[in-house]
Amino acid sequence: MGxxxxxxxxxxxGQRLGKKVFLVSWxxxxxxxxxxxxxxxxxxxxxxxxPDCFREYALSxxxxxxxxxxxxxxxxxxxxxxxxxxxxxxxxxGKIWDLTDKNPDALVLxxxxxxGHAVSFFSSPLGLRKLFRMGLVHREIERICEMMLSPSxxxxxxxxxxxxxxxxxxxxxxxxxxxxxxxFGPVFLNQCLPLFSGKPLSIEDAKxxxxxESKELFDQYHTLLEQExxxxxxxxxxGLKTRKIPRLSxxxxxxxxxxxxxxxxxx
Amino acid sequence: MNWDLSKRRIILIGxxxxxxxxxxxxxxxxxxxxxxxxTLVLTVDPARRLAQALGFKNFSQSxxxxxxxxxxxxxxxxxxxxxxxxxxxxxxxxxxxxxxKKKILENRLYRTMVESLGGSHEYAAMERLLEFVSxxxxxxxxxxxxPTQNALDLLQAPQRLANFMxxxxxxxxxxxxxxxxxxxGTQAAMKVLQKxxxxxxxxxxxxxxxxxxxxxAGFRSRHLAVMELFRNPSTAFVLxxxxxxxxxxxSVEFYKTLLTENILMDRLILNRIDPSFQLGPSENIxxxxxxxxxxxxxxxxxxxxxxxxxxxxxxxxxxTPAIRVERKAALMSDIxxxxxxxxxxxxxx
Numbered sequence: 001m002g003x004x005x006x007x008x009x010x011x012x013x014g015q016r017l018g019k020k021v022f023l024v025s026w027x028x029x030x031x032x033x034x035x036x037x038x039x040x041x042x043x044x045x046x047x048x049x050x051p052d053c054f055r056e057y058a059l060s061x062x063x064x065x066x067x068x069x070x071x072x073x074x075x076x077x078x079x080x081x082x083x084x085x086x087x088x089x090x091x092x093x094g095k096i097w098d099l100t101d102k103n104p105d106a107l108v109l110x111x112x113x114x115x116g117h118a119v120s121f122f123s124s125p126l127g128l129r130k131l132f133r134m135g136l137v138h139r140e141i142e143r144i145c146e147m148m149l150s151p152s153x154x155x156x157x158x159x160x161x162x163x164x165x166x167x168x169x170x171x172x173x174x175x176x177x178x179x180x181x182x183x184f185g186p187v188f189l190n191q192c193l194p195l196f197s198g199k200p201l202s203i204e205d206a207k208x209x210x211x212x213e214s215k216e217l218f219d220q221y222h223t224l225l226e227q228e229x230x231x232x233x234x235x236x237x238x239g240l241k242t243r244k245i246p247r248l249s250x251x252x253x254x255x256x257x258x259x260x261x262x263x264x265x266x267x
Numbered sequence: 268m269n270w271d272l273s274k275r276r277i278i279l280i281g282x283x284x285x286x287x288x289x290x291x292x293x294x295x296x297x298x299x300x301x302x303x304x305x306t307l308v309l310t311v312d313p314a315r316r317l318a319q320a321l322g323f324k325n326f327s328q329s330x331x332x333x334x335x336x337x338x339x340x341x342x343x344x345x346x347x348x349x350x351x352x353x354x355x356x357x358x359x360x361x362x363x364x365x366x367x368k369k370k371i372l373e374n375r376l377y378r379t380m381v382e383s384l385g386g387s388h389e390y391a392a393m394e395r396l397l398e399f400v401s402x403x404x405x406x407x408x409x410x411x412x413x414p415t416q417n418a419l420d421l422l423q424a425p426q427r428l429a430n431f432m433x434x435x436x437x438x439x440x441x442x443x444x445x446x447x448x449x450x451x452g453t454q455a456a457m458k459v460l461q462k463x464x465x466x467x468x469x470x471x472x473x474x475x476x477x478x479x480x481x482x483x484a485g486f487r488s489r490h491l492a493v494m495e496l497f498r499n500p501s502t503a504f505v506l507x508x509x510x511x512x513x514x515x516x517x518s519v520e521f522y523k524t525l526l527t528e529n530i531l532m533d534r535l536i537l538n539r540i541d542p543s544f545q546l547g548p549s550e551n552i553x554x555x556x557x558x559x560x561x562x563x564x565x566x567x568x569x570x571x572x573x574x575x576x577x578x579x580x581x582x583x584x585x586x587t588p589a590i591r592v593e594r595k596a597a598l599m600s601d602i603x604x605x606x607x608x609x610x611x612x613x614x615x616x
Contacts, residue, residue, distance in 0.1 A: 002285070005513065036513060058463050071459045130375075138465075160285055196566065198559030201552065209552050214560065217544035220594075221563055249569035251576065253512040 002190040003158045004036060005253065006245060007111040009260035010156075011043045016265070020106040022099060024048055026092060026113055026121065040254045046099075050088035053095040054081055057140075089124035093144045100147060119175050122148060126179050149180050156185045159235070161192055161228040170238055186241035192228050193221065194246035270534060270590065270613050272299065272407070275503040277400065277496065278533075281412045282507035283517060287538045290605070291507055291592075291612070292411035293321050293345075297602060298609025300333070300343030304406040307399060309346045309392070321345055321602070335602050344405070346395070357394050361485040371478045393493045400496060494528075503533035506585075510537045510577040515584070522585045532587045536612070537578050539594040543571035590615075 007023060014021040023038065023045045038045040051072070058068045071077055081087065100108050112118040125144045147153060155176065159169040169187060176182050201210075206218040232242050246263055250256040272278065280292045289310065296308035307330075308321075321333050333343040355372055362368035371377055392410070399408050496502060504525060508514045518535075525532050546564050582589050590612060595604070 002513075036516060061463050062459065067459060070455065071463070077460055164289060165285055194566070196559050196562040198557070198562060199553065199555035200559050201556045205552065205556070210547075212547035213544040214547045214564075216542075217546070217560075217564055217567065220542065220544070220567070247570075249566060249573055251512075251573050 002245070004111050005257050005260060006156075006158055006188050006190060007109045008036075008038070008041055008043075008257045009264055011107070011109050012041060012257065012261040013264050014107040014109070015043055016261070020103060022046060022103070022106055022108045024096060024099070024108060024110045026111060037254055041257065048092045048095055050091060051078075051081070053091040054087070057091050057094060087124075089121050090128055090141060090144065093121065093125050093148070094140055097144050097147045100152075118172065119179075122176060122182070123179055145180075149182060151183050153183060154185045155182050156188060158188045158190055159231070161189050161224070161231040163227070163230070166231045166234050169235070170240075173238075173240070184240075186243045187235055188245050189228070189231060189235075189242045190245045191247035192244040193224055194248065269615055270588075272503065272613065275501055275533070276407060277396070277499075277502040278407065278409045279412055279497075279502065279504045280409065280507055281504065281521070282536075283514060286507050286509050286514070288507045289411050291536060291538065291608070292409050294605040294609035295612055296321075296343050296345070296409050296609070297333075297338075297341065297605045298613055299407045299409070300341045301338060301606060301609075303340075303342065305342050305344075305404065306407045306409065307344045307346060307405040308409045308411065309395065309399065310411040321605075333602075337603065338606070346399075358482075361482040363481050367478060367481075371475070374475050374478060376475045377478075394489065397489065397492055397496070497528070497530045500531075502530075504530055505534045505536060506532055506587075507536045507538055508581075509539055510574040510581060510591075512577060515577055515580055518581065519584050522587075532585070535581060535585050535587045535589040536592060537574075537581060537589055538592045540574045540578065540591050541567055541570040541594050543568045 004025070011021045011023045021043050023041070023043050025038075025045070025047045055068060055072055058071060059065060062068050062071075072081075096108065096110060100106070112121055125141050125148065129138070129141045129145050157169050157173060159165050173184065201218065203222065206215065206222070210218055228244070232244075235242050243264075245260055248256055248259050250259055278295065280288050280295075282288050292308055292310070296306050300306040330344050330346050333341060333345055335341050358371050358377075359368055362371065392412075396408065396410060399405060497504070506518060506521060508518045522532060544564055544567060546560065552560070578589070578591060592608070592611070595608070
């Protein structure tokens with residue numbers, strides 16, 4: 001869907017507008033991070049994984065690194081922590097909370113995983129909150145849930161101008177709404193057609209005056225345009241505003257991000 | 268180039284989000300189903316998109332036969348996975364007694380686990396796949412997997428759950444009666460863990476893990492069965508992606524992971540490559556529309572050239588036969604279009 005490119009483009013825009021910006025990627029199980037050239041953006045980029053976030057959380061409680069190492073370097077405990085239900089998502093969300101708490105004026109952009117799995121980022125802390133009514137875990141989880149549901153946290157859904165992704169976006173929103181009262185921004189409809197200079201040809205003219213590959217070119221354009229209009233109508237019927245992001249022919253990821261960032265500024 | 272699937276029984280379709288995996292899985296299903304194979308398409312993507320691609324308005328979680336008046340010979344069944352209910356069935360399968368089953372299913376933490384444990388979708392999917400494999404009702408089973416990063420979860424989720432239920436961890440949690448079994452270092456570390464997570468959290472876990480006693484061997488053996496299935500020559504792993512730098516980098520990582528796991532990638536599908544067009548003669552088009560048309564042609568040509576460049580980079584880095592699929596100017600929720608696409612994948616253009 002281009003979530004990472006849009007998150008990065010928004011971060012670039014934020015920086016241009018004078019904001020302190022953090023770009024956060026979500027990597028729960030400490031696999032090798034997505035190898036995109038984030039360094040070229042010149043924005044602080046954090047890759048959060050479960051083990052590191054848990055280590056930081058443990059250090060904040062135990063204070064002594066030696067004690068933390070004794071716990072986390074233990075094979076049995078490591079095995080348990082990797083698989084304990086909801087714990088990974090909760091400690092990562094806790095780290096994001098910490099980041100926003102320490103930098104109240106900063107813009108923190110979190111690039112979440114694809115739809116079905118993004119839900120667990122929100123549902124894990126909310127599920128744990130229901131389970132623990134008191135104690136240390138309760139206090140931590142409560143802070144995380146407050147952050148997630150605060151008006152200063154915006155969920156920015158990204159979709160494509162096609163039937164299946166639009167349905168998926170609506171399902172994701174519905175699922176999230178069933179978990180809590182989140183705040184949503186307009187849907188970024190990625191990979192739309194850009195505007196071309198000159199006067200667009202009418203369908204009638206295209207039918208009568210174009211032949212061969214010229215006609216095929218127009219048909220391709222027209223089908224994509226119709227899909228875009230359909231997608232926007234469906235989202236609009238569900239009360240969702242959309243922001244179109246053009247599909248660009250940039251050769252590299254970084255140039256795409258820069259161009260999308262500029263288009264966001266002008267939209 | 269033809270894609271010989273006669274010796275493959277399971278076709279795992281993996282790749283990042285938004286590249287058209289679901290559509291390709293459905294297309295392949297329709298095409299194989301029309302070639303006389305008893306075909307099943309199983310979606311493990313938590314987003315329920317396959318139903319749409321196959322033209323269902325309502326898609327039940329169980330099996331649903333795909334019917335088409337235009338293709339009476341079509342032998343295709345689709346199945347949607349509901350991980351919440353399916354996980355209950357897994358517990359039922361491994362529970363040693365009705366009492367154990369009841370206790371687990373009513374446990375509050377278990378319910379939260381099922382709702383929020385990321386890996387449970389994948390685990391339940393692999394369980395379902397193993398069931399279909401052993402039933403022998405199908406000649407071809409196509410699995411539409413979650414996006415790339417989560418496709419790795421597909422391989423690793425059963426392992427994580429098996430680890431979670433590791434014997435040594437379980438023993439400690441069973442009211443700590445097994446504490447003496449550990450080395451002194453682990454005993455001390457466990458006590459500190461109690462301080463970090465709080466006793467309530469650990470008590471809840473102790474309760475659910477205690478209830479799961481005796482089931483760990485079942486979970487572990489299923490994990491081994493899944494890995495064996497993935498490495499079996501009758502299983503084809505197919506990576507679907509798009510020809511761009513972002514997709515290139517993550518696909519190469521994914522390919523390397525498969526190599527490390529000794530899983531063969533059967534095909535690389537570079538989907539939705541934009542066609543380029545040459546402007547032909549046109550009559551009486553106003554000059555400003557000529558400019559517009561020329562810009563439109565230039566745009567598609569540039570897209571095409573960039574994608575060709577990345578397609579070549581893909582084929583140089585990933586030593587697997589590749590199929591390039593052109594972006595179609597038609598809706599893919601129509602079964603005729605799906606069949607054409609499926610035929611194109613198998614027979615080549």
